[in-house]
Amino acid sequence: xxxxxxxxxxxxxxxxxxxxxxxxxxxxxxxxxxxxxxxxxxxxxxxxxxxxxxxxxxxxxxxxxxxxxxxxxxxxxxxxxxxxxxxxxxxxxxxxxxxxxxxxxxxxxxxxxxxxxxxxxxxxxxxxxxxxxxxxxxxxxxxxxxxxxxxxxxxxxxxxxxxxxxxxxxxxxxxxxxxxxxxxxxxxxxxxxxxxxxxx
Amino acid sequence: xxxxxxxxxxxxxxxxxxxxxxxxxxxxxxxxxxxxxxxxxxxxxxxxxxxxxxxxxxxxxxxxxxxxxxxxxxxxxxxxxxxxxxxxxxxxxxxxxxxxxxxxxxxxxxxxxxxxxxxxxxxxxxxxxxxxxxxxxxxxxxxxxxxxxxxxxxxxxxxxxxxxxxxxxxxxxxxxxxxxxxxxxxxxxxxxxxxxxxxxxxxxxxxxxxxxxxxxxxxxxxxxxxxxxxxxxxxxxxxxxxxxxxxxxxxxxxxxxxxxxxxxxxxxxxxxxxxxxxxxxxxxxxxxxxxxxxxxxxxxxxxxxxxxxxxxxxxxxxxxxxxxxxxx
Numbered sequence: 340x341x342x343x344x345x346x347x348x349x350x351x352x353x354x355x356x357x358x359x360x361x362x363x364x365x366x367x368x369x370x371x372x373x374x375x376x377x378x379x380x381x382x383x384x385x386x387x388x389x390x391x392x393x394x395x396x397x398x399x400x401x402x403x404x405x406x407x408x409x410x411x412x413x414x415x416x417x418x419x420x421x422x423x424x425x426x427x428x429x430x431x432x433x434x435x436x437x438x439x440x441x442x443x444x445x446x447x448x449x450x451x452x453x454x455x456x457x458x459x460x461x462x463x464x465x466x467x468x469x470x471x472x473x474x475x476x477x478x479x480x481x482x483x484x485x486x487x488x489x490x491x492x493x494x495x496x497x498x499x500x501x502x503x504x505x506x507x508x509x510x511x512x513x514x515x516x517x518x519x520x521x522x523x524x525x526x527x528x529x530x531x532x533x534x535x536x537x538x539x
Numbered sequence: 540x541x542x543x544x545x546x547x548x549x550x551x552x553x554x555x556x557x558x559x560x561x562x563x564x565x566x567x568x569x570x571x572x573x574x575x576x577x578x579x580x581x582x583x584x585x586x587x588x589x590x591x592x593x594x595x596x597x598x599x600x601x602x603x604x605x606x607x608x609x610x611x612x613x614x615x616x617x618x619x620x621x622x623x624x625x626x627x628x629x630x631x632x633x634x635x636x637x638x639x640x641x642x643x644x645x646x647x648x649x650x651x652x653x654x655x656x657x658x659x660x661x662x663x664x665x666x667x668x669x670x671x672x673x674x675x676x677x678x679x680x681x682x683x684x685x686x687x688x689x690x691x692x693x694x695x696x697x698x699x700x701x702x703x704x705x706x707x708x709x710x711x712x713x714x715x716x717x718x719x720x721x722x723x724x725x726x727x728x729x730x731x732x733x734x735x736x737x738x739x740x741x742x743x744x745x746x747x748x749x750x751x752x753x754x755x756x757x758x759x760x761x762x763x764x765x766x767x768x769x770x771x772x773x774x775x776x777x778x779x780x781x782x783x784x785x786x787x788x789x790x791x792x793x794x795x796x797x798x799x800x801x802x803x804x805x806x807x808x809x810x811x812x813x814x815x816x817x818x819x820x821x822x823x824x825x826x827x828x829x830x831x832x833x834x835x836x837x838x839x840x841x842x843x844x845x846x847x848x849x850x851x852x853x854x855x856x857x858x859x860x861x862x863x864x865x866x867x
Binding site (some may be wrong): 354357358360361362364365367368369370371373506 | 571573574576577578579582608826828829832833848
């Protein structure tokens, strides 16, 4: 029997405190985020799929098509294609395909990239029912309005032309020399044959 | 002919009133639960989610009715109806305003208690008829709970009857006319000082009688899947939910009439049904508030509360009230 009434009073008191707490919470603003309508900003260090970075000076990427990312990729998720354009130093990237279905987000490509042309993106809400949606062309993603033509350096172009011309001349000379030598050889052979005939 | 019109208007009026209440109490409950937990609650369907009850109703009605193989089919099918019928029937005796009562009963209070006892039977039938262990456990729990809480509820109702000297609900309200200090919830120096205790016991019991959390042992999700509702889907479940809300409306109406002066204005001006509804909805809101504040009691905790606290208190309350009436 001892504690019967204190039990009741304590109980009622705790019930009232509980009601007070819920009432206070009721009057506060809900903290729910209505996800499709609003979303939290993703932290900058989030590791999404990789993307080519835009260099603000040139307005395009800084990729030199060295292929270190593709070589370092343990899942062979990256395919790079490039070509040589006259008047442009180095190779020009023509396509950078990332197969995100096999990517394990290890980050080897980002580590390997010497000119720091690629980095992780903040894209986290990737969902699709089709596999093709996860094969990203990063070059097109960087330039959705169309890949700009590579900037041609006229001096380099001139130098290259001269070099080419020189090379062509050299080749022509070499060819001419070779032809001459062949003719001489042929003549010598002919002479040789004649002498042989004479001998016999 | 007059009788027929009265009957028809009662059915239409009560159906509309109940339909509106049952749909939107569910909305209030979900919205209240949401905000108490700092969520939004329903908000996508219509402004503030106001069309959500309609969507829920359509969904429940379009679901297939499945009777479990192990079920006792007649009992299984009859249980939701038996839960709903008394809930609708009880509104016959509820006076919403001066003269606004479907039928004037001299024993309205008795009638309400008599028919309210069906609710426990319906739950027991649902529990037994489902052919499911969890449902059966829930059914037996609800019966022991209803017996335990009906006793203090009736005893405290008797104190009100002793003070007012009538079982006619309209008469009980008229007895509390003029100013809130005449209401039965406050200590009355001419009859009984213990009326707040009566109110508290009555309110707790009405919460337990309607199987509301924290006394929803019949539906204890954490222990019994969904209790007696486990095997019910579609509109069978829907009717049980509607019956629960109808019982809440009845319980709060009765509390309003017995203790809060029904349609009487707290300041004695402009009495009318609006006061009845303000008080009733306030009490219903308190039900929702408590449901989302308190954790569910255990079965022994529930029975302890009834047999060790509420019943002794209500008995002492009854005796002291009788003494007060005799002395003054």
